[in-house]
Amino acid sequence: MPSIASRLIPVWLRQYQLSALPTDIIAGIVVGVLVIPQSLGYAVLAGLPPVYGLYAAIVPVAVYSWLGSSNVQAVGPAAVTAIMTASVLHPYADKGVEQYVLMAALLALMMGAILWLAGQLKLGWIMQFISRGVSAGFISGAAVLIFISQLKYLTGIPIAGNGLIGYLSSMQMYASQLHPLTLIIGMSALILMVLNRYGKKWVWQSWLSPSYAKWAERLFPLILLTIAIVLSVVLHWTTSGVATIGNVPQGLPNFTAPYLPDFHEALNLLPTAGLMALIAFVSSSSVASTYARLRGELFDANRELTGLGLANVAGSFFQSFPIAGGFSRTAINVDSGAKTPLASLVTVLVMIAALIAFGYMLAPLPYAILGATIMAAIIGLIDMATLKSAWHRDRLDAASFIAAFAGVLIFGLNTGLVIGLMVSFASLIWQSSKPHVAIVGQLAGTGHFRNINRHDVVTFHNLLMLRIDESLFFGNSESVHRHVVQATRQYPEAHEIILIMSAVNHIDLTGQEMLISLNQELLNQRKHLSFSFIKGPVMDIIEHTPVITDLSGRVYLSTMDAVNGLTDTH
Known part of the structure; x- marks a missing residue:
């Protein structure tokens, strides 16, 4: 029978090789520094104050590093879970920040509980039933909605909605509230971000070596963020009407008991919490299993469910919102030399340091910069290559992609995913009904x-x-x-x-x-x-x-x- 220590202390820590310590520390610091702008932006995308992006990158990340299935996956705030949070909590946006924060934490608790329960029931096999077409179509549609939703930060126009029509209608309705200086700041940042991400061949590689070019590209968002803070102070953007982050609470997230809703509120949140759990698991396990295969390691889908679930549950007690694994974070983590989850624990220390020592420095940062950061990052999630490939190889999977993509844009995230799944299952039944x-x-x-x-x-x-x-x-x-x-x-x-x-x-x-x-x-x-x-x-x-x-x-x-x-x- 295993000892208590062997059950509480993860295998990676019991078998830790000191030779991995230097690279783990470096990788943790690099990821921590580079994802600060992204974390702030995803909190805003979720409808929360930016600082909650840093909160969500502390307790959940620490718990996952202890209990998760992957040695190198970096979890934290993610684009899809952030916009799904904003979508389902939209009715609470006018009830004050405190109520909204509590509801976001409750959503993380419900999502985490569903994931944990699925892990205990050994439901890891369920990821096989989300076809490539459905997942790519859903994420692509969500990426388009995320891109459009961020226009409010680049223009100052208070657009809102659950689907494309809602966003465009509100944009037309409130077009007169366009703020020229905000537009100039936001568009300039977006153009620079897009050039940095998609024009690196000309921007960096034409005059830097490949290794330096890679780090120049990764550091650029942080450099741009720093420059924007300085310009905001020097040019008094706040007094000119540019929306900035403002006062950032100092210190670590507080322990807060979960909000207990009435039955109807919980019932309204439950379907979205279930869909978010499914999407978070599929995206996280895809990243984790890919890197496990590349590194010659075993991947346990049920352990992934348990680790991701408990990370969200624990985070809900410390002012977090739903988190998931991220491909870009994990890619940076691996490229920076991470060998074990210790790198993620170092990232947690970086986030803690940022909150304690540097939080006040974020106050002059314009929301337009965060919006541009998210928009530039999200373009890469619009996966037209999968649609093109499916169209030539498997029209039924292409139909599932189109159904999920169009459903998300027209009806919103939850309905769009359900439509995509229905078309996918209908295709499966149709194929099975016509045997060879x-x-x-x-x-x-x-x-x-x-x-x-x-x-x-x-x-x-x-x-x-x-x-x-x-x-x-x-x-x-x-x-x-x-x-x-x-x-x-x-x-x-x-x-x-x-x-x-x-x-x-x-x-x-x-x-x-x-x-x-x-x-x-x-x-x-x-x-x-x-x-x-x-x-x-x-x-x-x-x-x-x-x-x-x-x-x-x-x-x-x-x-x-x-x-x-x-x-x-x-």
Whole structure:
């Protein structure tokens, strides 16, 4: 039985190699410094005061580093969870900052509890049911909404809404409130950020070595933020009407008991908390599993659920809002040399230092700079490459992408995700309902059997061999029955019908009833039905049913045995 120490102290810490300490410390400091602007921006995106972005990067990050499944994943405020927070808490925006903060923490608690419970129930497999098309379409649609939502900080126009139409309508309604100086500051910052991110070949690589160019690109947002603070003080932007962060509370986040809503409030939040848990898990596990594979490490999806869940639960007691794993944070963490979660603990210390010693310096920072930071970062999440690839390779996945993308833009995040999932599941059902049933023949001189339409094969006048390439269930049984009947009409001289079951992994009750009925229909036509290559688990299901006991033919171990036995007989 494991000792208490072995259960409380994570494996990575018990097996820590001191040789990794220097790189872990460096990586933690680098990530901590570089993601400060991003953390501030994501808090604003969530509808919270900027300082809450730093709060969300302390307790949740520390808990995940202790309990999470990945050695290098860097968790914290994320774009999608931030905008989903803003979307669901929009009705509370007019009830004061204190109430809004409590509701954001409650959302983190509910989301974390759902993730933790899913981990205890071993539901890590659920990520397999979110198709690439749905996740890419949802994130792309959310990225467009995030981009548009940040225009209020770049223009001073108080736009709001749940979807594209709402944002554009409010922008038109309040266009007269455009603030020219804010627009100049915001657009200038956005152009510089976009050039830094997407024009690095000309901006940095043309005159710096690759390693220096990489760090120049990463440090640029922090440098721009610093310059903006200085200019704001020198040029008195606040007195000119430019919205700035203002007073930043000094010190660490306070321990606060979660807000206890009434039943109806909790019920309203629950669907969004569930969807956020799903999205957070899918995005985090995608990043964690990718880096685990690259590093030759094991990835435990259920442990990821538990770690991410407890990180959100713990954060909810310390003024956090929902957090998730981030690809950009993790990429910086890995590139900076992180070997273990100790790097994330160092990042936590950097955030603590920023709050204690430098928080007051953020007060003159214009919101327009944070908006530009988020807009420049979010462009890369609009994943048109996946849509293009899906359009050429899998139109059904492309349909799921378009459904999720359009649903998010028109109806909002929650409804858009549900629409995408519905289209994805409908596509799966449609595909399953149209199974591939091939008429096969024997490759001359071999024991192999292939589709007669694709290969030059030998056929037998008294045998009709069909390979069923799907499991048999209620959604496709009728289609399989129709294929077999049509084939028997196409080859009326064949009196021995062999169904090759090598690709059938399960036969439900409807599938069994179809086979029983098919056997009787063929028998009425003086034809015999036989099976070959039935897998053991499938035979365990049907062995003592009329599918086998009333079979007019035989069950053959292989198709070659069936051919030898039936051609010899006839």
